[in-house]
Amino acid sequence: MFAGYSAERPVYENVSFSFIGPALIHLKGKNGSGKSTFVELASGYLSPWAGTVLVNGASADDPGSRSRRRVCRSDASLFAQMTARDHIVFACIARDVDPGPEILRATRLGMEPWLGENAGNLSTGNVRKLWYVMNTVGQFDCVVLDEPFNGTDTEGMAYMVEEIRRWAEFKLVVIVTHSLQDLFLEAVTVRLEDLKSQPVDGLDAGSLGAK
Template sequence: MRETKHPETALELKSVTAGYDQYAPVFVDLSLSLPGRGLTMVSGRNGAGKSTFLELCSGYLPPWHGQVRVGNRDARDPQSRAARRVCRTDVSLYPSMTVRDHLVFAAHCRGISPDPGLKRAVRYGLEPWLDHAAKELSTGNRRKLWLTMCTLGEFALVMLDEPFNGLDSAGIELLSAEMCAWATHASVVLIAHDPPATVAADTTITLDGCSGASPGSGE
């Protein structure tokens, strides 16, 4: 199997001004970069722009000014999707589709085998629910399915927004271990108000809206 070569810089924002209301930008002249591997914690008060930051990096929200690059490509470039994974806070599933069908469909969209995703789902405790519709799942099991779907395959950058919400202790332990493993060869960005103690960030970025971002060293 050919080894995927990841860029030295996984994510870069250059002089980015962005927001949703032209009279009230969330960021003005924001610049930062993240290395090709390691775990970065993104923190900040409510309204500081954490979700906006994620949407800029996802390519969904275009900046008014400046550049957002994933690896060496513009974040909005369709080819950036191959290198990036984004797991948003809100779980979005098809109510009548089974767990198995969600994972097969997500793998098909990525052009990969569904087997690794199905094995991960089993490790998350979803085996009894593989042939149940998503609407029958508990909140925690919906989160486990969502996390697995959003992080299939190989990637250079993964961004997770409050991924521990609703998880049981076993799910928290497994996700923490997965994140630590990903961070050895990819850039992992975590947005979480109360991350578990088992997740140790290499770098912390504190967002403060229009004031930009303040980088800090990890613990």
């Protein structure tokens, strides 16, 4: 695979890799190594110049991949005048998911007092929690989380760690971050600078790869 944003400065050259779940992958790399580019390739919004990015065997930009994949980017994109609860309901409508369990997840993250608040009034931590819930509603096989713990309080982080650990028992979970700070000692760490061919053995609950 060859990919990037400028032909003069490709981010990935002749890269091939596959992650197969269930597994918990910690994808790390120094600034400029391609972490954000990986996220966009996995989401299907960025297409490689040559080669293919696959999610569960289908092209990442195939509409069929959308229902089986979740991507939570590092920067939240919310409507300032729309409540936190309505954001979650909106995400559930888009995925044809019952909002009840997802509102409960937000409550367990410590958001209950702020569900009726407009997003523009939320703290940085509550914005992060809301964005995390919105992008992981319903059932899926593969999830990519870009810096999911930034700005999150201890209570919220503890719930997220527990939930992510449960997901990794049955799904492919890729966490993109500089450091996991010993949160997941069981995670398989992959350095982007060394990314050539990195298979992760496991059942076919979810997969993400490029060639």
